[in-house]
Amino acid sequence: MGRLGPIRPRGAPVARPHHRPDDADAAADALAAFGAWLTDELAPQARGHFPLGEEALGRLLADHHLLDESPAAVAARGEALCARTDEAMAELAPQGDWRAALHEAKQHRPDHEGLLPAYREAAERMTARCAEAGVVTDPGVPLTVEATPEFLRPMLSYAAYLAPGAFDELAGAGRFWVTPPGDDGGLTDHNFATIQSVSAHEGYPGHHLQLTAVGRNPGIARRMRVSTLMTEGWGLYCEELMAEVGAYDDAARLAQLAMTKLRAVRICVDMGLQTGAMSPEEAVDRLAHEADLARSTAAGEVDRYTFTPDQPFTYLYGAEQIRELRAAWRARHGGGLRAFHDELLRYGHFPPELAAERMLAGSGRSEPEESP
16 A cells, blocks of 8 residues: 555455555655645745634634633633642642742652653552542553654653554553653653653543543444543543542642643633733743743643644643532432443543533433444
């Protein structure tokens, strides 16, 4: 099949009457030509502005995530979450100085040789704590922790998760990727305290459990229709969940709250950038000051936010929706954490608003149909 390699799904019939061996080469040539046009012709002429504007962003929130809040209301909630997280960190830190306490925690870090073993140990600890607390049913798919492939490291600068394909038999393992930093200074961000909540987010009970559980859902739309309010909301919700079940010491809890603060600031910055109320320079300043990011890191974050409207806000906003749904569902139907989490995961990657509509009606139990 030429440069693109074999693309036929496992077990799919070969469409021999219409198959031409040079199809993939022609497609690759077309993609290369398109890339050259983007770089050589379009980029030098591009002078547009990236903000969507209030109206278009509001439509995106409504159509993509089923939210009835305006961008201004979403931003206001982000401000409230920033204040709430600041209070939680101040209560935890000695003398209320969370920045000093976090700086101290970041000094305890693995060396380059110990980076992957530290993540593997944390992933095993989170998996064991999930089982002990009985918070969710485990699909039983293995998780491997490994270095991010080199060709992906420019795009995945920290950590990521790769699930088995949506239509795989789930015989393979999920992959928790960790990107080794280029120098010793980069190990500060991979400190032992932060590794705990990152492992909860990417492994158990976060994306690995979520995506492998959803991968067994018979409803195709529930596997394929993705709202990051649900996917990233679940990952961040699980960071807090592991605090609830006692998986962190004080340093790890503070590091987890610091990551929550970053996600709270993202809500404000995402809405501000895309409505034009905040400039990229102002966004960098806010991330550097309030989330305690290095300016270079903050600048990289803002660059990404400019071309991913309505994604940066979803982490904490989605986690809050899941927490609110949990309280409402348990008040209406009773049941423990495992029952709630198992039920929520039956709705796949649908927006939390859609899951809530069904879960808070009738028996509260979903019976996924074979198609959508």
